[in-house]
Amino acid sequence: MIEALKILTQPEYLAMRDGATVLESDDFGDKVLRLADGSMLKLFRKKRRLTSAALHSYARRFVRNARILARAGIPVPTVIALLRVPELERDLVHYAPLAGSTLRELDRAGVAPEEKHRLRDELTRFIIGLHDKGIYFRSLHAGNVVMTPDGRFGLIDFADLRIYPWSLGRYLRMRNMRRMLGIASDADWVDLPAIAAGRAPGGGSFSAA
Numbered sequence: 001m002i003e004a005l006k007i008l009t010q011p012e013y014l015a016m017r018d019g020a021t022v023l024e025s026d027d028f029g030d031k032v033l034r035l036a037d038g039s040m041l042k043l044f045r046k047k048r049r050l051t052s053a054a055l056h057s058y059a060r061r062f063v064r065n066a067r068i069l070a071r072a073g074i075p076v077p078t079v080i081a082l083l084r085v086p087e088l089e090r091d092l093v094h095y096a097p098l099a100g101s102t103l104r105e106l107d108r109a110g111v112a113p114e115e116k117h118r119l120r121d122e123l124t125r126f127i128i129g130l131h132d133k134g135i136y137f138r139s140l141h142a143g144n145v146v147m148t149p150d151g152r153f154g155l156i157d158f159a160d161l162r163i164y165p166w167s168l169g170r171y172l173r174m175r176n177m178r179r180m181l182g183i184a185s186d187a188d189w190v191d192l193p194a195i196a197a198g199r200a201p202g203g204g205s206f207s208a209a
Contacts, residue, residue: 006081063079121200123145136161
């Protein structure tokens with residue numbers, strides 16, 4: 001994984017951005033761009049206050065987490081470069097997107113009930129496996145889990161992910177599910193009692209290898 005920070009001037013950034021499609025934005029500007037070559041650019045505002053995010057930017061956290069997850073055998077986007085545009089007060093991550101469809105996209109396209117039941121059990125095992133590895137992903141939801149072409153689950157948009165050196169306890173396992181359970185269309189993708197107990201449906205456990 002690339003972690004060396006490269007500085008871009010504003011004209012260099014604008015040239016890079018030329019022909020891009022804006023996928024996400026807010027009142028402060030662009031957040032996620034699909035560049036003309038199909039690669040992605042994620043922009044992070046620099047924090048002015050002295051916080052952990054100011055000392056260790058979310059862009060760096062994204063790169064670090066991508067490296068750790070990849071080492072754990074979990075499919076993630078491939079980082080190309082870590083960038084900074086001082087004139088815009090933005091840090092950027094340039095990356096190749098993870099191939100596949102998010103669970104939310106699969107849901108919108110239509111999933112047969114028996115297939116969704118199978119995927120629900122597999123996703124539950126996957127999440128239990130993350131928790132067993134000490135991975136706490138508070139932004140976990142169906143839009144951040146990708147089904148890859150080879151039938152594996154991968155993760156995207158994980159700048160706020162934390163990794164503990166021990167398996168998560170019941171409290172953190174349940175807390176980790178709050179966002180997903182708060183979205184009506186996402187809640188039926190998981191077996192919450194199994195996740196709380198740390199036991200996969202039907203026995204067995206997840207292996208990322």
